[in-house]
Amino acid sequence: MxxxxxxxxxxxxxxxxxxxxxxxxxxxxxxxxxxxxxxxxxxxxxxxxxxxxxxxxxxxxxxxxxxxxxxxxxxxxxxxxxxxxxxxxxxxxxxxxxxxxxxxxxxxxxxxxxxxxxxxxxxxxxxxxxxxxxxxxxxxxxxxxxxxxxxxxxxxxxxxxxxxxxxxxxxxKKTDAQSRRDQRWVEFTLYVIVIIVAFIGTVFAFRGVDYKASFIQEIVSIDSKGIESTTTETVEYSMPPIFKPYNSQNIEVQSFLGMKEPLFETPSWMHGVNAARKLNTIVWSILTGSILYGILRLALRRRxxxxxxxxxxxxxxxxxxxxxxxxxxxxxxxxxxxxxxxxxxxxxxxxxxxxxxxxxxxxxxxxxxxxxxxxxxxxxxxxxxxxxxxxxxxxxxxxxxxxxxxxxxxxxxxxxxxx
Structure with a gap:
């Protein structure tokens, strides 16, 4: 070894x-x-x-x-x-x-x-x-x-x-304004922690099933002399693409819960070849974190x-x-x-x-x-x-x-x- x-x-x-x-x-x-x-x-x-x-x-x-x-x-x-x-x-x-x-x-x-x-x-x-x-x-x-x-x-x-x-x-147990404010912020802190846990679990879950999606993205850039040039980049996803890269074409998108195509396109102002993938990861983390938080709330029957x-x-x-x-x-x-x-x-x-x-x-x-x-x-x-x-x-x-x-x-x- x-x-x-x-x-x-x-x-x-x-x-x-x-x-x-x-x-x-x-x-x-x-x-x-x-x-x-x-x-x-x-x-x-x-x-x-x-x-x-x-x-x-x-x-x-x-x-x-x-x-x-x-x-x-x-x-x-x-x-x-x-x-x-x-x-x-x-x-x-x-x-x-x-x-x-x-x-x-x-x-x-x-x-x-x-x-x-x-x-x-x-x-x-x-x-x-x-x-x-x-x-x-x-x-x-x-x-x-x-x-x-x-x-x-x-x-x-x-x-x-x-x-x-x-x-x-x-x-x-208190219901005055200050107590409710403290309760909300403490709960929000715990909610963020749950989102982080859900993010980790989601990554490993999709990694376990070997999920893959890929796109070709065209990137237009203008140099200091005003000359426009176009390059292409391949963007790989390990989670189902809720957001696909801006100005891109699908290469391969595995089906997930009937979703065979991305739902949205990343806004044009989000620059960088990894911007879409990062946005997609954040959205998945919030979705799965909210679901996990809801399950915990139902199981505990309180905050x-x-x-x-x-x-x-x-x-x-x-x-x-x-x-x-x-x-x-x-x-x-x-x-x-x-x-x-x-x-x-x-x-x-x-x-x-x-x-x-x-x-x-x-x-x-x-x-x-x-x-x-x-x-x-x-x-x-x-x-x-x-x-x-x-x-x-x-x-x-x-x-x-x-x-x-x-x-x-x-x-x-x-x-x-x-x-």
């Missing part, structure tokens, strides 16, 4: 251990009111089991990382699959650090699913080891990417604790937030507020070093300039400024409780757009990461 095959096996072990760890945390938290033991004893016993399983999953994940590094010949952080896998591992490391300080099993019940979602999302991308392009073949790549991801991992733990705080403190809220009984909300702040405070200087200082050093080595207003650079700066404002408002203005929790939740949305949206939507020097 090669090291890369062993690495893949270690990844599967890590994934299933994370899933089991989450289940054990759920048993620890949800089952404490039904156990014959004292709630504290039940929580402590199952929380210890869940933590041990989670640490074993982290060990398997670390094994995956090291063996892929040795087998591939370079640090596995050079594309979206590898980076998201490293981010998931970094989140588990951050969780272990924060858990060792606060010993709150409930934190695992929210951090483990986040890790599983990121690992599953990473698996959507091609998993083959790819040779490094010249810009990535630098010692500073290891320093920049790993420290930036580690900082973002602590932001993720802060997000999990912030979301837990909101689920603990928002009263889903998701209202169903989760009772699990928070007995949890000290001030502890959650403190955990969220401390995680972000730890991650902030690490992110500053990795995403700004080390990134600028690498940019100078790779492109002979420290700063070039590349979309990834701009959004890394926006992320840093956002968390700078968070810490300022927290320390100088006394923004604790719900205000701080919402800032932690929104901040991680900014982080995920910086990681995913910039790579997959915007075009720039970092676009190679989305391959």
């Amino acid at each position: 090669s090291l890369l095959d062993f690495s893949s096996d270690a990844f599967l072990v890590a994934f299933f251990l994370y899933c089991f760890g989450f289940l054990f945390y759920a048993v620890a938290v949800a089952g404490r009111n039904w156990s014959n033991r004292k709630p504290e004893d039940h929580l402590r016993r199952w929380g210890r089991i869940a933590f041990i399983v989670s640490v074993l999953g982290f060990a398997a994940h670390l094994t995956f990382f090291i063996t892929r590094w040795i087998g591939g010949g370079h640090i596995p952080t050079s594309n979206m699959y590898e980076f998201m896998m490293f981010l998931a591992m970094a989140i588990m490391f951050a969780f272990v650090v924060v858990y060792a300080i606060y010993r709150k099993p409930l934190l695992g019940m929210f951090t483990l699913p986040l890790t599983v979602i990121i690992v599953a999302y990473a698996s959507v991308f091609p998993q083959e080891v790819q040779p490094l392009i010249p810009a990535l073949n630098s010692y500073w790549l290891r320093i920049h990417v790993t420290t930036a991801a580690l900082g973002e991992a602590f932001f993720a733990v802060g997000f999990a604790a912030g979301l837990m705080y909101l689920l603990r403190t928002v009263d889903f 998701l937030g209202a169903a989760i809220n009772p699990l928070m009984d007995g949890i000290d909300e001030e502890d959650l507020d403190e955990i969220s702040y401390r995680a972000i405070a730890i991650g902030y200087p690490i992110f500053t070093l990795g995403a700004l200082i080390f990134a600028m050093i690498w940019a100078y080595i790779a492109w002979s300039r420290f700063w070039g207003w590349d979309p990834k650079e701009v959004w890394a700066l926006i992320t840093w400024l956002y968390y700078t404002a968070y810490l300022h408002l927290r320390l100088s203005r006394g923004w604790h409780g719900k205000k701080s929790a919402w800032l932690a939740v929104i901040g991680f949305v900014v982080v995920m757009f910086t990681l995913i949206g910039v790579n997959l939507v915007l075009v720039g020097l970092h676009s190679y990461a989305g391959v």
Whole structure:
């Protein structure tokens, strides 16, 4: 067996251990009111089991990382699959650090699913080891990417604790205007998470049935001298085409639920050969996410937030507020070093300039400024409780757009990461 095959096996072990760890945390938290033991004893016993399983999953994940590094010949952080896998591992490391300080099993019940979602999302991308392009073949790549991801991992733990705080403190039984507003935004956050889960499931479902559709798109461009030229590109779909590329002809469209032709054409203002496919993916994600959300609502017979809220009984909300702040405070200087200082050093080595207003650079700066404002408002203005929790939740949305949206939507020097 090669090291890369062993690495893949270690990844599967890590994934299933994370899933089991989450289940054990759920048993620890949800089952404490039904156990014959004292709630504290039940929580402590199952929380210890869940933590041990989670640490074993982290060990398997670390094994995956090291063996892929040795087998591939370079640090596995050079594309979206590898980076998201490293981010998931970094989140588990951050969780272990924060858990060792606060010993709150409930934190695992929210951090483990986040890790599983990121690992599953990473698996959507091609998993083959790819040779490094010249810009990535630098010692500073290891320093920049790993420290930036580690900082973002602590932001993720802060997000999990912030979301837990909101689920603990928002009263889903009140009907006043402020309570209804809080309930809607918490529910919308959970709805977005369901959409992400549905996106991952949809990709794997259509990949499992080997669905394919392809089009030839004519692209008209005008150069600086006003000369018009036409080129053709082949666009491949792995999901049924609700939207086909603008100004394109079908090559092959497999039938799905009686749909043999695309329903709509992508608007002309959406430029880029992949614009139609991205729009199609977003639409499918929203459709399947809405269906999954509706099924969950029917099964639970109430909103998701209202169903989760009772699990928070007995949890000290001030502890959650403190955990969220401390995680972000730890991650902030690490992110500053990795995403700004080390990134600028690498940019100078790779492109002979420290700063070039590349979309990834701009959004890394926006992320840093956002968390700078968070810490300022927290320390100088006394923004604790719900205000701080919402800032932690929104901040991680900014982080995920910086990681995913910039790579997959915007075009720039970092676009190679989305391959």
